[in-house]
Amino acid sequence: MTTAPASARVVLISAIASGQGKTTVTAALARKLRQQGKRVRVFKTGPDFLDPMMLERASGHPVYSLDLWMVGHAASRRLLARAAAEADAILIEGVMGLYDGTPSSADLAGAFNVPVLAVLDASAMAQTAGAVVHGLRDYGPVDLAGVIANRVGSARHAQMIDEAMRDIPLLGTLARQEKSLPERHLGLVQADEVSDLESLLDGLAGQLDMPEHAWDLFPVTTLAYDPQDETIEPVLKGKTIAIARDAAFAFLYPANIDCLQALGAQCVFFSPLANEAIPPHADGVYLPGGYPELHGQALADATQWQQSILQAHAAQVPILAECGGMMALADELTGLDGATWPMAGVLPGRVSMQKRLAALGPQAWATEHGELRGHAFHYSSLDSSLAPAAYAIKHSTGTQGEAIYRLGSLTASYFHAYFPSCPEAVAGVFNGQERT
Known part of the structure; x- marks a missing residue:
């Protein structure tokens, strides 16, 4: 109806x-x-x-x-x-x-x-x-x-x-x-x-x-529309998702927050730039993209934030890190001027900014819960010893897209996901069920 x-x-x-x-x-x-x-x-x-x-x-x-x-x-x-x-x-x-x-x-x-x-x-x-x-x-x-x-x-x-x-x-x-x-x-x-x-x-x-x-x-x-199209089962009910949100982590679709809330999750926000720790009651952590390269020194000095993400990872709290969020979890980040800053060190590897665009365009991640759609757009590269667990696929060529890394409870990629395209996959990540 x-x-x-x-x-x-x-x-x-x-x-x-x-x-x-x-x-x-x-x-x-x-x-x-x-x-x-x-x-x-x-x-x-x-x-x-x-x-x-x-x-x-x-x-x-x-x-x-x-x-x-x-x-x-x-x-x-x-x-x-x-x-x-x-x-x-x-x-x-x-x-x-x-x-x-x-x-x-x-x-x-x-x-x-x-x-x-x-x-x-x-x-x-x-x-x-x-x-x-x-x-x-x-x-x-x-x-x-x-x-x-x-x-x-x-x-x-x-x-x-x-x-x-x-x-x-x-x-x-x-x-x-x-x-x-x-x-x-x-x-x-x-x-x-x-x-x-x-x-x-x-x-x-x-x-x-x-x-x-x-x-x-x-x-x-x-x-007009059919309201049955928007039915989402609240499988994250009772869970709290901590979302990084500040000048370094600002690339966040409003629809992604809506989707998490429709899944039943409570969303709370914190600022790594302000050296805020992840809220201790968080059941999951979402690090969206942004401009960490413009705030390298502040993030390097944010020891409380770094310690909290290391502790969350050690405690197997599900973590989703997209693009800039992933960059902030690497061992170090090098800017265009050659300055290098230590990052949180959750994900082994080094990120380097570059003048040329590294990737641009829509992509999709084929998860066990369905196809999660989104895009990639970045001017940096990650050199990591960790082998990708999967790759996104470029639309509409079907060729290999961004690497998706899994390390314990961490899921990290340059891929920016649009959560409402497959809420079940998002729930799988934050419930620790998405195995790629």
């Missing part, structure tokens, strides 16, 4: 490629709609941790992932329908270019009959913008509801772009920004690192030249 349908205006914000300003425009539009009194929810297409941090601050609500493969069609519909029941405006930021990836942002828009709003970096073009946007619409085709031109130089520049659009509405423009959202090697910096982020977001919203009535031009999307 499906739930009662919910309706809202929904739009997928995409572009011809990365670097066009999708996140900036999405953040500016979310903040502008909030200022107009609308209830706003924002989603991010595909695996991402950094853009959602900025978009959460812009919209005032947690940002969940939508993806036809990693999240799944039914779960994506459920997330959208829930948001539609709570919001007037739903923005979905796409990933890379509109047609990039398998599945692509265009596939996601088509699956839920969502119109597309194209962001175009117009800084180095004028009339050619029309040709680019018409090609973007017609290649799929997609329902292209309009365009926001980014980095526009003047009113005359905007007029030329508008005239070139022909039958596609130019719904708004954003001038060249003197101050934009800051970036580093994995993308944007974390939202909490930008001291003036609120004023920056307000400034971007103010610069977005878009009439208030423009939002009402988007069609209303109606969605």
Whole structure:
């Protein structure tokens, strides 16, 4: 039995490629709609941790992932329908270019009959913008509801772009920004690192030249879902999972916390950077990814944290360490500048940062409880004497992906898991049942 349908205006914000300003425009539009009194929810297409941090601050609500493969069609519909029941405006930021990836942002828009709003970096073009946007619409085709031109130089520049659009509405423009959202090697910096982020977001919203009535031009999307799709047996009931969460361990899907809670677990948080020990009553430990390489000295000095993770491992407490979490458990970590810091030493091996991207893309881990989906994205490598217990598989090539290491109660990998894709596998890890 499906739930009662919910309706809202929904739009997928995409572009011809990365670097066009999708996140900036999405953040500016979310903040502008909030200022107009609308209830706003924002989603991010595909695996991402950094853009959602900025978009959460812009919209005032947690940002969940939508993806036809990693999240799944039914779960994506459920997330959208829930948001539609709570919001007037739903923005979905796409990933890379509109047609990039398998599945692509265009596939996601088509699956839920969502119109597309194209962001175009117009800084180095004028009339050619029309040709680019018409090609973007017609290649799929997609329902292209309009365009926001980014980095526009003047009113005359905007007029030329508008005239070139022909039958596609130019719904708004954003001038060249003197101050934009800051970036580093994995993308944007974390939202909490930008001291003036609120004023920056307000400034971007103010610069977005878009009439208030423009939002009402988007069609209303109606969605419903079957609540039976989300039934999860609470097999972690009575267990407490301690989750590292601070500037070094911040790559955490909100849906992963929801999944652990749906499994019956109580989630508590602690900060290795603040030298906090794992809570003594924890029945499991989750170390998500992040930027340990930016906090090497602080983590090396955090002796109380290091001692607590060593004790938890010795006591056979299940530990799941992903990417940055795994890096912090190695013997040592070497940064790009050659500085080397001792880490916790639970996992034998040395981690080295590198300038080139080491891995990027969706992957899946075939566990005995089912396929746990997720992705990899890292700029470091691990040199370990420990043989991998298994490997993730790359989507959609089927080739070998990230190594998965097992050492006693520790499960560690560069693989970032999206827990709701297979709650049974997650429960298996934290119940000490997942043998790979």
